[in-house]
Amino acid sequence: MNPQTNELWFTYVTPFQVLLANADSGTLGLSINRGGDFILERLVAVSTGTFKTQIGDGGISLNFTSDLVDSRLMFGTAQLWMPVIPAYRFPANGSIAYRVVDLSGAGNTIQLGFIGRIVGIGTAQPQASTGHPKSQSASAPPPGGFVSADAALAAFHHR
Amino acid sequence: MNSWLANRRDTRRRVVDTSSFPFLGRFFGQVVVFNLAALDTEDQQFRPRGQFNIWGFTAQSTGLFAVEIKISGFKGKRFNRAMVSGNTAGTAQRPFFLPEVLTAEPDDDVVISAVDLSAAANTVNFLVLGALNG
Numbered sequence A: 001m002n003p004q005t006n007e008l009w010f011t012y013v014t015p016f017q018v019l020l021a022n023a024d025s026g027t028l029g030l031s032i033n034r035g036g037d038f039i040l041e042r043l044v045a046v047s048t049g050t051f052k053t054q055i056g057d058g059g060i061s062l063n064f065t066s067d068l069v070d071s072r073l074m075f076g077t078a079q080l081w082m083p084v085i086p087a088y089r090f091p092a093n094g095s096i097a098y099r100v101v102d103l104s105g106a107g108n109t110i111q112l113g114f115i116g117r118i119v120g121i122g123t124a125q126p127q128a129s130t131g132h133p134k135s136q137s138a139s140a141p142p143p144g145g146f147v148s149a150d151a152a153l154a155a156f157h158h159r
Numbered sequence B: 001m002n003s004w005l006a007n008r009r010d011t012r013r014r015v016v017d018t019s020s021f022p023f024l025g026r027f028f029g030q031v032v033v034f035n036l037a038a039l040d041t042e043d044q045q046f047r048p049r050g051q052f053n054i055w056g057f058t059a060q061s062t063g064l065f066a067v068e069i070k071i072s073g074f075k076g077k078r079f080n081r082a083m084v085s086g087n088t089a090g091t092a093q094r095p096f097f098l099p100e101v102l103t104a105e106p107d108d109d110v111v112i113s114a115v116d117l118s119a120a121a122n123t124v125n126f127l128v129l130g131a132l133n134g
Helices: A133-137 A150-159 B002-010
Strands: A007-013 A018-020 A030-032 A037-047 A051-057 A082-090 A095-102 A108-119 B027-036 B040-048 B051-061 B064-072 B097-105 B110-116 B124-133
Touching: A018 A095, A037 A051, A037 B064, A051 A108, A082 A108, A082 A133, A082 B027, A082 B124, A095 A108, B027 B040, B027 B110, B064 B124, B110 B124
Parallel strands: none
Antiparallel strands: A007 A108, A018 A108, A030 A095, A037 A082, A037 A108, A051 A095, B027 B124, B040 B110, B051 B097, B051 B124, B064 B110
16 A cells, blocks of 8 residues: 555456356446545456446446447456546445446356555545546545546556 | 647657546446448437547447547537548557547537448447546
């Protein structure tokens, strides 16, 4: 953990979802339970076949896409990750909602990775050091709100 | 905003300084799906539920296609003609970042025109990525 910013680089990982051909997992949740808000910056996934997916904030039933989307448009890999711009802030004790639907027509084993930072660990009013004027001026950012993704985008360009 | 504009004018910079990038809103992706017949042209449009600051595109298709993007509230064109998809949209691994944020106001329609170039049936998944403010 960075003691100056009280931030911890962290990845929330789904269990391996084993889908039958054309199966739909339904909406599943991944709890944000590591003692602070989670700022989602990167999306990665691995699978044995193509799939459709939709993710969102389970705490407020907010989807990040208008519909299910082909995984190749939404999830990258460790080397070439998909940036989340602006980065999204999940409140502590919230959840990441996700749904996967097989497109391959065969059995499909899928794992999603949500890479980002846990902020405000052990503090009553977590505060991200994003550099964004809005987040700097806000004394307590609202849970589930947006934050700037400047660092994520800069890192994306430099990877 | 000022440093963003300044950086845009400095074409020597290879990496854009996004420290003042006007990303207002929350991460959102609008899914647009085309089922094109051979050499067919199809328009799809959507109206964002608020101000939509678009920063990039990803796409995946079963064949080659060309695409053009228009915003109804903006009279000027962004393309003089449709451009092949490989030069307009990336993938999740390398999204296509727009040179500047494209803003669709709440009353605007975002129109995506796709043209099949494969001379066969073509299913196109197009994802418009941005920040939805509203």
